Amino acid sequence: MLLTTLSTAQRLEEADILHLTRQVEACSKFFPDQKSQIISVGNGAAGITLPVFGRKLNHIVSYGMAGPVSTEDLAKAEEWYTEIGVDFTEIDLCPHADASAIQVLNSRGYSVNGFINQYARALTDEDLEEAEVPGMTILRLPADRAHEFPAMSLAGYKDNGRLPLLLETLGRIAVFREDTSLYFAMVDGKVAGSAGMALIKTSKGGVAHMYIDSTLPEYRGRGIQAALLKARMADARKAGYDLASVGARPQNGSSRNIERAGFSLAYAKTTFVKVHK
Incomplete structure (x- = not known):
């Protein structure tokens, strides 16, 4: 049985950053006229691709996994998504994230939209x-x-x-x-x-x-x-x-x-x- 320590969670979340980064890098090659890019947000990564791709390739991972986060940082990410025509900002938050992540999300008016099970073996x-x-x-x-x-x-x-x-x-x-x-x-x-x-x-x-x-x-x-x-x-x-x-x-x-x-x-x-x- 796998016991999920903070170190294991950080390992899985870092892999999530690299996974999303490589997906977005591919999009930048497939759709050169679009501004597909990865932006650092809260020590995590925000994927920015075609608006029609919705949250699958336009969301934030590993937010708050490397320490405290700021309101200003997240506000800037919201501006990026608005500018490209994505009418929402979504964050998949690991329960091992720094406590400041929940505080910032509450202060910015975020609500819970669902859950994703992270399995490991x-x-x-x-x-x-x-x-x-x-x-x-x-x-x-x-x-x-x-x-x-x-x-x-x-x-x-x-x-x-x-x-x-x-x-x-x-x-x-x-x-x-x-x-x-x-x-x-x-x-x-x-x-x-x-x-x-x-x-x-x-x-x-x-x-x-x-x-x-x-x-x-x-x-x-x-x-x-x-x-x-x-x-x-x-x-x-x-x-x-x-x-x-x-x-x-x-x-x-x-x-x-x-x-x-x-x-x-x-x-x-x-x-x-x-x-x-």
Whole structure:
């Protein structure tokens, strides 16, 4: 069982900064006419991309994790979001953040908009053994097939109500990133699901971050996500990583699959939002 110390939380939150930073850097390449950038806010990072991408690529992570924060700092971030046409500022706040973070959020009129479960798992050599599912194989996507990933990822998300441009862009970002390995789950020679894993090196140690999982609707309920998680954990351990992470909204199917794969709830982040008037 993983015990979440302050050091572990800082390690996971630093990985979140690097994860968001690399997503935004990719957006700056894909959409050069837009001002996609990362801004330092409260010792964390504010992602600023296309307004149509909403909170997925326009939010603040790791706020207050390195000490006290200021009202002026956050007010400036709100101005940045307003200037680019994002009508809100959202912060995913770790419960290990400095106490001043809550005080500043209250003073600026923020309210709670939801929660995100941050899961983690200590990796051991036992994770080198992958799950064997009859009729299913896991394909580590070679470079010459990476171009297939965005379309298959989009197909797995097609009924979740998100903007297709955002979903396609997230897939393209995963292909673009040098730290990310891509996976297909194959059933009867057809792609049934897809996923990515970023091997992120932080100042406190490496984090194997599992993300962009999706399963095509006709293959759901067949252990696709579990098999993809096991394959990525095995590869992370082979690469020398001893900590894996993944985020999910509480009480959804992904959370249940993640917990069944042996991940523990490290902490729940509270999403604070302020709508700009």
